[in-house]
Amino acid sequence: MNTTPSAHAISQYATTTGNLTARIALHAYGTNPQSWFAWLDGRLPLSGDVLEVGAGTGKLWTHVDHAGRGLNLTLTDFSPAMCEQLRTIPGAQVRQCDATDLPFADVAFDTVVANHMLYHLDDPAAALREFRRVLRPGGSVAVAVNGSDHLDELNAIGPAIGRPELTLHATQNDFTAQTGPAYVARHFTGVTVERYHCDLDVPTAEPILAYLASLTGEPLTPAERSAARDLVQSRIDAEGAYRVRKHTVLITASR
DSSP states (O other): OOOOHHHHHHHHHSSOSHHHHHHHHHGGGBSSSSOHHHHHHTTOOOOSEEEESSOTTOGGGGTSOTTTTTOEEEEEESOHHHHHHHTTSTTOEEEEOBTTBOOSOTTOEEEEEEESOGGGSSOHHHHHHHHHHHEEEEEEEEEEEEOTTTTHHHHTHHHHTTOTTOSSGGGSOSOOTTTHHHHHHTTOEEEEEEEEOOEEEEOSSHHHHHHHHHTOSSOOOHHHHHHHHHHHHHHHHHHSSEEEEOOEEEEEEEO
16 A cells, blocks of 8 residues: 555554664664664764754663763654653753754754654754754754665565565655765755664574564554564575675765
C-alpha cells in the first residue's frame, strides 16, 4: 500500500520505541570495530547550544558525553513515545515537535544534528530551512543519511517471501547519501561528506527476523517467517554469516 514517508514514520514510531530499537540492535554486528556512535563522537561539530532534531531514543547521547563537554542539549522528536524515552537523557531539554516547524527562536543554536531522520519527511528541504533559521551565523549542521544501496541484502528478503513492502526505500523520500549533499548545499556553505565504512556480518537468523518484523504493522505469517529464515540460514550455512552492505555518510556544513 502506498503511503507518504511521514505517514509511515507515524505508524512506525508514534506509539513505540521498539521498532527503532530492533533496527539499531542489528548494527551491533558491524564489521567496523568503531561503532557508529563512537565514530560520530569524533566528528560531530558540537559546541555550545546543541539541538538534535528527530532524536529517536537518544542513543547517540549514551555515547557522546554532552555534560562533560559543557553542551546545552535540546532533543526533539514528533513521537510521544520517543520523547518519553528522551526525557531519561540526563540534562537534556526535550520538545515534541515537527522537524519542519521547530518551536525555537531564530539563531538559537550553535549546532543542529539530524541523525538518520531527514528521509522520513515529506519535505526534507523544509526541515533544512528550519535548521538554518535556528542556527547562529557560523553555526554547524550535521546530517547522517544512507545511500540508495544501503542494506540491499536485507531489502531483497521481503520481495523474495512475497512481502515487497518490507524494504526501506519503499517508505522514504529521495534524500540519500547521493542526493543529500546537494540538498544541504542549497541552504548551507562548506559542505563536506565523510563515509562510515562498515558492513554487517550477522551470524544467526534471529536478529534479521526481528529487523524484518520491525518494518511492518502486519506481522509475518508463519509461512513467511519460515521462508525468510530458510533464505537467511542458507546464506549463513554457505558463507558463515549473512553479510549485508551498508552505505552511510555524515554531511556537515556551516550557516
